[in-house]
Amino acid sequence: MTFFTQSIVSRIAQSHIHYPKRIAECVKLPYGLLYHDRENPGSHMCNHAVITDMSGDLDLKVRQVTEFYVEKGLTPVIYTAFQRKAYRIMSQPLRNNGYSVGKYPEGAFFYYPQGQTGSLPNYSNRVKRVQTEEGILDMFSDDEEGVYNRTVIRKLLPGEGYYLWCVYEKDKPVAVASLVMMSEYRTSVIDNVYTVPEYRNKGYATAIVRHALRMHQACSDNLVFLYAYKEQPIRIYRKLGFVKVNNMRLEYWNAWMDI
Structure with missing residues (x-):
């Protein structure tokens, strides 16, 4: 799936997705990123996954992400990768595996021209x-x-x-x-x-x-x-x-x- 072009939107989205590398450990997988920090187990910003490749067996990917965090004693949390139609594609596999899924339309990015x-x-x-x-x-x-x-x-x-x-x-x-x-x-x-x-x-x-x-x-x-x-x-x-x-x-x- 095509992610973004090199636009303002792309740079902001990519920056936000990769920002946690500065404050947490990161495991890179072919289909996404797994951030974790046992020193801050209550911080979702330090402990969450981002699935960037939504092709293939999504139920399997979600199960693997879940196992990763459960084995570390952390709450499994998955953040948006900001891809279009991702909510429609990902919501059912997530619910199939016991996740609650929610949108948060009140938030937004702002840039300074x-x-x-x-x-x-x-x-x-x-x-x-x-x-x-x-x-x-x-x-x-x-x-x-x-x-x-x-x-x-x-x-x-x-x-x-x-x-x-x-x-x-x-x-x-x-x-x-x-x-x-x-x-x-x-x-x-x-x-x-x-x-x-x-x-x-x-x-x-x-x-x-x-x-x-x-x-x-x-x-x-x-x-x-x-x-x-x-x-x-x-x-x-x-x-x-x-x-x-x-x-x-x-x-x-x-x-x-x-x-």
Whole structure:
């Protein structure tokens, strides 16, 4: 099955599919990718499969994926590969093997049009580059989003191509956001956008994302994108100039097994 051409949509989809390689182990199979991380068993981003080849015996492929995760004591989860008609093709084999399958149409990818950054304001003096995780990890909650953010920061902050910024109030970190550069797809991902609840609606996250876009303009011509599903952040990203990727071009779904 043909996947994508080298369009904006393709680069975003491929980047999202392969992003977990940066934070989890990856087993490559002829028909897909199996991400796993026993240190973070509750994180679906670190523990999920992507079936990219939907030809042949799909029931067998689903059983093999299931066995892989069950043997490791992990919940089997399968993410979309964003291929057209994949939901129609995959949903029955998944249900045959005990999976629940659901679409999530409320979420979407947004990209920042190249050449638009000239209208951005100057760097914000309040936004500081984070060089060490000390004092940062404790700001996150203990829910799945918080676990994910801590995992990404721990694993990516020491390396290259990962930039993390923070706004502080009286030396206390109150808002963060990151930018991950993925040169293999000529993309850069805005990620880890988070504000401590009592400091929300003050424009801190917006200031950090603006700062990230300005910095990115100075050093790269990669396509900048992000994924968002909550109404308020989506309004902010649109105000900053991000453009929604047409959902008709991508299929958003996932499948999970309760064990």
